[in-house]
Amino acid sequence: MLDVRGLKKVYEGSGRRVEAVRDLTFTVAAGELVCLVGPSGCGKTTLLKCVSGLLEPTAGEVLLAGRRVAGPPPGMAFVFQEYGRSLFPWMRVGQNVELPLKRKDLSRARRGELVADALASVGLADAAGAYPWQLSGGMQQRVAIARALAYEPEVLLMDEPFAAVDAQTRAELEDLVRALWRERGITVLFVTHDIDEAVYLGQRVIVLSASPTVVREELRVDLPDGRDQLHTRVAPRFAELRTHVYEQVQAAKRGTAHAPLEKSLGEPRGADAPPPH
Ligand SMILES: Nc1ncnc2c1ncn2[C@@H]1O[C@H](COP(=O)(O)OP(=O)(O)OP(=O)(O)O)[C@@H](O)[C@H]1O
Numbered sequence: 001m002l003d004v005r006g007l008k009k010v011y012e013g014s015g016r017r018v019e020a021v022r023d024l025t026f027t028v029a030a031g032e033l034v035c036l037v038g039p040s041g042c043g044k045t046t047l048l049k050c051v052s053g054l055l056e057p058t059a060g061e062v063l064l065a066g067r068r069v070a071g072p073p074p075g076m077a078f079v080f081q082e083y084g085r086s087l088f089p090w091m092r093v094g095q096n097v098e099l100p101l102k103r104k105d106l107s108r109a110r111r112g113e114l115v116a117d118a119l120a121s122v123g124l125a126d127a128a129g130a131y132p133w134q135l136s137g138g139m140q141q142r143v144a145i146a147r148a149l150a151y152e153p154e155v156l157l158m159d160e161p162f163a164a165v166d167a168q169t170r171a172e173l174e175d176l177v178r179a180l181w182r183e184r185g186i187t188v189l190f191v192t193h194d195i196d197e198a199v200y201l202g203q204r205v206i207v208l209s210a211s212p213t214v215v216r217e218e219l220r221v222d223l224p225d226g227r228d229q230l231h232t233r234v235a236p237r238f239a240e241l242r243t244h245v246y247e248q249v250q251a252a253k254r255g256t257a258h259a260p261l262e263k264s265l266g267e268p269r270g271a272d273a274p275p276p277h
């Protein structure tokens with residue numbers, strides 16, 4: 001579904017030249033949920049903006065279902081890291097969520113339904129008539145998530161979407177993303193700082209290096225698909241995977257060499273694997 005090839009992005013201007021992303025190559029299959037982790041400033045947001053066609057790469061390309069991305073493609077939704085700047089302050093919450101739907105050929109009644117469903121699914125059924133600035137930061141971010149969900153995207157890009165919400169809400173929203181992904185078969189590329197979150201959510205975790213940014217490792221998360229906050233997070237395999245990713249991110253920050261998964265973790269053990277003899 002997504003094919004990122006040799007992506008490079010250099011910001012230039014005001015006498016400054018920043019190589020945000022050096023050379024990124026990876027793919028995301030249709031219906032896959034992939035998490036991206038990497039040190040702060042390594043270019044995760046830059047990467048998502050290139051994937052969504054909001055920024056033009058300096059070199060390389062992004063293909064969406066085989067077509068080169070050259071502007072925001074229909075069927076893609078983006079939940080931005082900067083939630084405070086992603087909602088229109090002069091529009092009520094319901095109108096904010098409805099806005100992208102106006103680009104689709106939907107009846108007014110259907111739009112209303114989608115808005116109500118999306119707001120309910122993030123626990124904000126009562127907030128449709130409020131203005132974003134009347135809500136807390138975490139609530140605003142949930143509105144941004146509702147806006148993306150209401151759009152019923154095929155591909156959902158999320159840039160640290162839960163960074164500003166409390167731990168309880170965060171756990172609920174993580175489960176919401178997984179539930180939606182499983183129900184609707186959408187393709188999700190999810191950027192997070194939080195290693196546990198990446199392992200809990202993802203079918204795969206892509207670890208980026210520190211700047212100059214390349215893909216450091218791609219790790220398959222061999223946990224069962226039916227995950228839940230209580231059991232998954234205490235499973236031994238979860239601990240192994242998160243420890244491994246943690247070490248990779250730490251090593252990425254230091255810029256030291258790559259330790260392959262096999263050596264540091266041994267044979268993968270899924271929940272349905274036979275017990276050891
Ligand atoms: N519009 C811009 N103009 C110039 N430089 C930029 C711009 N946006 C980002 N950068 C630089 O590009 C690099 C990567 O930034 P980016 O925001 O993509 O990182 P990030 O991995 O998302 O960081 P974080 O985890 O803190 O969100 C940084 O050095 C940043 O200063």
Ligand SMILES: [Mg+2]
Pocket residue numbers: 044045046081159
């Ligand atoms: Mg960022």
